[in-house]
Amino acid sequence: MTKQIQFFDTTLRDGEQTIGVNFNIDEKVKIAKQLEKFGVDVIEAGFPVASKGDFEAVSAVSRAVKSTRVTGLARAKKGDIDACVKATKDATHKQIHVFIATSPIHRESKLHMTREQVIQSIFDSVSYAHQFFDIVEFSPEDATRTEPDFLVQSIQTAIDAGATVINIPDTVGYTNPAEFAQLFQNLRTNIPRFDEVTFSVHCHDDLGMAVANSLASIENGATRIEGTINGIGERAGNAALEEVAAAMYVRKDYYNAESNINLSETKKTSDMISNFSNMPVPHNKAVVGDNAFSHESGIHQDGMLKNPQTYEILTPEVVGAHKTTLPLGKLSGSHAVMAKLQKMGYEVDKDTMKIIFPKFKAVADHTNIVSENDLEYIMQEVNV
Template identity: 45%
Template sequence: MKEKIILFDTTLRDGEQSLKTNLGTKDKITIALALENMGIDIIEVGFPISSPKDYKTSQEISKIIKNSKICGLARCTEKDIDAVYESLKKSKNFRIHIFLATSPIHIITKLKTTLNDVIEKIIFMIKYARKYTNDIEFSCEDASRTPIKNLCLIVNAAIRAGATTINIPDTVGYTFPQEYYDIIYNLKNEVDNIDKCIISVHTHNDLGMAVGNAITAINAGARQIEGTVNGIGERAGNCALEEIIMALYTRKQNMNVYTNIKYNKIYITSKIVSEICNIPLSINKAIVGKNAFSHSSGIHQDGILKNKKTYEILDPKFIGVNETEFNLTSKSGRAAVKYHMELMGYKSNTYDINKLYNNFIKLADKKGQIFNYDLESLAFNNEIDNITEYYSVKYFNVESNSSSISIATIKLQCGNLIKLEAATGLGPVDAIYKAIIRITNYNIDLIKYRLIAKNHTEKSIGQVEIKIKYKKKIFHGIGLSKDIIEASIIAIVNSLNDIWRFDQVKKNILKNKS
């Protein structure tokens, strides 16, 4: 019979500790609601004694969350425990989470006490907390560096005192998976009252072992996993819950466990946490990274088109991602090029795939990533040399000051003509954009502007990436320059050249049909 894995999310507590600024109450409520909607069993909403703001926020969340259990963190002191109770008592379903260090290095150098005193304090504080609730979790801070005999004594005492969940954290991300397995296995076999509690694990990623350690802990008998969305947290972060969830699902025949997660809410929850916490996801982040379901290799693309399972062990739609993405680069094959042409509605008998592919490779080597509108231009122009740059920058001047009103003067080469326009805007980019619009008369929307600093030296180069919407299509532009104003202009002009070519191709197609 399959056993349930309890998912304990600490994004709002351990995750927030890694942020440069504290989250606002509204932001925390938004994340808490997303976690509840995703099906998280327990949400650790904060460390109420740490600040009046954390106390108030924990209190507000406790009034709103109904389906997930609410939890607050406390040190082994009466004041901390009282604060957790007072902030969470509006919830009918709350937990008090108490922690105390148990490893020799912490006991001797940080607490300056003895193991016996630590055990006595743990017993007293768990009994004290039980006057508020029977749902008590005790964490042995730095458990993975605590001698197993000492750990067994501590866990036994905590359970006798009334703890219903015992957390065995790898606080500094030091432990290897086999070592972690042995710790949980020994506790299961050496502590005589261990069956009276749930064993939990809280793993950190300092050596990149967080998810691996959590998996081995489950195999050894742990039934609660603590982590954060996107793996945010102290130092290198925590166990990424979305990774552990999908590992358990994908390998469910091996694990024989289950969760109550709504899988199709994983991606949107990840996006919410990333945006609110202002922590962009690495493009190669497992499960939720931009490249998690994208393919560039021609061999992989061909395999995916024949059978998705050749190179994808997960269905992206299962976690809320729209679809598999094929990046068109010089590594892509004919199959991917043909596939993209089919997506745009072009049948194979309307163009020469061999000529298109040869021109595609030439342009990809020059440009990098290729987009659908590039393919159209290549498919319906005889040679790559005919892919012309209609617009080019001849001159620009931008004046900006603290009033936020900027003036941009732009001179562009437009085919055989040179045109000059000026415009005002709310900032230099807005002024540039408006001046260029006056020259080209394109009905476009600048929907994304991103500045990337390549380095921080005198020779540093700024990279501007933009997205422009035109006739319901998205066009991409990139500009590189030591001057970010110039980089912005280049990016816009590059995208306008793509738009111009797109229009020319459409005109040619209509002309040929008529």
């Protein structure tokens, strides 16, 4: 049976926690509308109690989007929840996201609370939130460093209090796919109503495993993935939603999962976030980087010219990117050079390439990319 995976975007909340990123309200509304086109199921529009600006932004996003659910973040505190109620009052579809830390280091060093106090706080806050929202999402912050028995107790308490979505945050990017699988297996064994609740994950990328951990969660019972566009966010960032979506698309044979994501809007969405955050996308970034569909190696270019599937498991058209490019450099082979010259209008074949290619290599050894002007010069010089 094919699983339906929800996508929860927190670019406007966790993404804005990136050092130096500060979206204004107009930008947040434009981003939210684009995220709606992209097909995300939930937009976490901000942390309403944090500031007047955040409250106004959540309110503006709530009014702007029509099909996507809007949520605000709240600590397990009545005032935070009240702020979310007011900020999302105009949303067509809404929920709330309540959290409290559950790991020993957070309980003892940050909260100065006992296990019992944390459990009471979970029950009180989720019960209170449930009075105003049909969908209450609860997150045990730093879940992957929480004792397994206490994690189960915390989650069960939230469910008993009315939570319909349980999010498992890998807050500091601590876990790995195998451990994450074990965590979910433990929850499935010990949470009686596991299949009646939406389980979500929120993975950070401190050790570079956010996307891998998110995908592992799909295999083990999660039906919602949280993350950001381009993977922006606190410290090393969050799981890049476009990478999770692309992996599900390419490996649908393995994950057997579908989503509402419109992959053709991927590049446009990525470019908007890059522009508004003033954070250039790395050239080698998966799915949306400039080099994601570029091939310079001669062996790769030869394969691409014969059959693109030799080196591309995802086409640029699927994600709304520009066409595949075969930039010419010192590693390029004669096949790619000949194809480029033919595209430029030159009548060349394998025999003439025996004269042209050495000239090409001589130029390529002294430049990063051989341009069309360089090729014109070479053709004039060889006079073929």
